[in-house]
Amino acid sequence: MYSTQNPIAIQSQKWLVSALLVLMQKKAYKSITIKEIARKADLDRSTFYRNFKSKQDILNFHLDSLTQDYISKISELNELDMQKIFKVFLDFCNVNLDFIISLRRNGLSNLLLEAFNMRLPFIHELFQSKLPYKISEPNIELVLAFNAGGMWNLLMRWIDNGLIQNSADLTQVFKEASLFNSKREEKGL
Known part of the structure; x- marks a missing residue:
């Protein structure tokens, strides 16, 4: 995870957080994949990895x-x-x-x-x-x-x-x- 002032990166981070939180309401945390988080956020996996290393991040x-x-x-x-x-x-x-x-x-x-x-x-x-x-x-x-x-x-x-x-x-x-x-x-x- 990195800190940024880039508004696009900040928005991507917010979308990824929101996606994980929504998924956690529906299923167990340990069964949620990075692919699911990225898909739910309408982002690709490379965007995920530019912002976070893991769902724990x-x-x-x-x-x-x-x-x-x-x-x-x-x-x-x-x-x-x-x-x-x-x-x-x-x-x-x-x-x-x-x-x-x-x-x-x-x-x-x-x-x-x-x-x-x-x-x-x-x-x-x-x-x-x-x-x-x-x-x-x-x-x-x-x-x-x-x-x-x-x-x-x-x-x-x-x-x-x-x-x-x-x-x-x-x-x-x-x-x-x-x-x-x-x-x-x-x-x-």
Whole structure:
């Protein structure tokens, strides 16, 4: 995969991503071929290989785009706290729910978590001045992993349970978990 400013190449990349995502809705990721992706995008295989080395590269390209979009949404907030970050996370998940479900169904959901985990230190550094609490330097990596893991597991459980709860229900779950954790901290537990 290469980065380009060429509008034709950028459009081809978008078409290839879209083609893969549509195909993933209909069949298992591992059974999708490069030929099918190119055909679905109305491009030839040589165009595919000028933009990507594999279908995994398409996923990585799309995941990178999603994480950049998430960072952009957070940067729009003037002040941050975990409730606001969760709201952005939940909105992001709802917008991309079909893709996330498709990843989960194909055993690839950890790719999205890994894409976010790789950017957590950058996200924290970018927005730490907006956060109400400063995490001590030796604990940053673990605290970020703890928070991301909690939100991620909530999302995966919601998907695995058939999306029964609505956004308000999930927000309430997150508030209760936050309250539970803060009350335990106050008691010295």
